[in-house]
Amino acid sequence: MTDEPVIARIRLNPHSRDVQRDLRDATEMHRTMMRMVPDDLGESPRSQTGLLYRLDDTDTTSTLLVQANHLNPARLPAGYGQADIKSLAPMFAALRKGLAVRYRILLNPAKRERLPREAKGKRGRIVPLSGADADQWWLRRAADAGLHVHVLTPINMPPIRPRRQDADGMRHSLIRYDGTATVTDPDALHEAVLAGIGRGKPYGAGLLSLAPAPVA
Structure with missing residues (x-):
C-alpha cells in the first residue's frame, strides 16, 4: 500500500468471472475497486481516498486505470488482471x-x-x-x-x-x-x-x- 497519489493500469483477464461480472454491473465494479483502498475509512470512503477509475476498451483488451491516495492491487480477486502501478508525483x-x-x-x-x-x-x-x-x-x-x-x-x-x-x-x-x-x-x-x-x-x-x- 502506498501513501502518495498513484495510478494503476490493470489489464483485465477476460476469462475471470469477477471481471465478467464487473463489466456487466457498474455497482459491482465500484465495489471491486474499493477493495484496493484501506478499510474503515468512515463516511464517503471513495472521496477520502480519492479513488477514481476509468475503463479503456480496445478491440482486443480492456484496461482499467485506477487512481487513489492509497492503492493495493494485491487485494483484487485472484486472477482479475495484471496491475502496473506508478506514482503521480513526476x-x-x-x-x-x-x-x-x-x-x-x-x-x-x-x-x-x-x-x-x-x-x-x-x-x-x-x-x-x-x-x-x-x-x-x-x-x-x-x-x-x-x-x-x-x-x-x-x-x-x-x-x-x-x-x-x-x-x-x-x-x-x-x-x-x-x-x-x-x-x-x-x-x-x-x-x-x-x-x-x-x-x-x-x-x-x-x-x-x-x-x-x-x-x-
Missing part, C-alpha cells in the same frame, strides 16, 4: 503554465433542471447533456481545471444505471473526450486530477489522464 512536478498536453476523460455532463418560480424551495432533477451542450460543459469545466482545450473528440459511451437496490438509481450518460490542450493553471489542474471532474465518479467517470503532447 507528472505533477512536470506541470507548468504553457505546457502542451494530450488528455482523456470520461464524463457525465449534466445540469440541474430549472424549475418555475412557483416551485420555490424544490430542486429540479439532474438531466444529461449531449451534443454541443455537452461539449460546452466540458470546455467550461476544463477551463476551471486549468486547461485551455484546443481539440476535443467526443465519443458517446454506453450509459450506466446502477443495479443494486441500495445504489443511486440515476442513469449516468457517459461521453469520452480525447484531445489536446495547454496548461493555464498548474495548481488548479493538480487539484482537478486528484478530485476528478463532474458526476458519476463511483461508476467510472471523472478521471482525467494527461500526457505530454508531441512537439510539432
Whole structure:
C-alpha cells in the first residue's frame, strides 16, 4: 500500500468471472475497486481516498486505470488482471503554465433542471447533456481545471444505471473526450486530477489522464 497519489493500469483477464461480472454491473465494479483502498475509512470512503477509475476498451483488451491516495492491487480477486502501478508525483512536478498536453476523460455532463418560480424551495432533477451542450460543459469545466482545450473528440459511451437496490438509481450518460490542450493553471489542474471532474465518479467517470503532447 502506498501513501502518495498513484495510478494503476490493470489489464483485465477476460476469462475471470469477477471481471465478467464487473463489466456487466457498474455497482459491482465500484465495489471491486474499493477493495484496493484501506478499510474503515468512515463516511464517503471513495472521496477520502480519492479513488477514481476509468475503463479503456480496445478491440482486443480492456484496461482499467485506477487512481487513489492509497492503492493495493494485491487485494483484487485472484486472477482479475495484471496491475502496473506508478506514482503521480513526476507528472505533477512536470506541470507548468504553457505546457502542451494530450488528455482523456470520461464524463457525465449534466445540469440541474430549472424549475418555475412557483416551485420555490424544490430542486429540479439532474438531466444529461449531449451534443454541443455537452461539449460546452466540458470546455467550461476544463477551463476551471486549468486547461485551455484546443481539440476535443467526443465519443458517446454506453450509459450506466446502477443495479443494486441500495445504489443511486440515476442513469449516468457517459461521453469520452480525447484531445489536446495547454496548461493555464498548474495548481488548479493538480487539484482537478486528484478530485476528478463532474458526476458519476463511483461508476467510472471523472478521471482525467494527461500526457505530454508531441512537439510539432
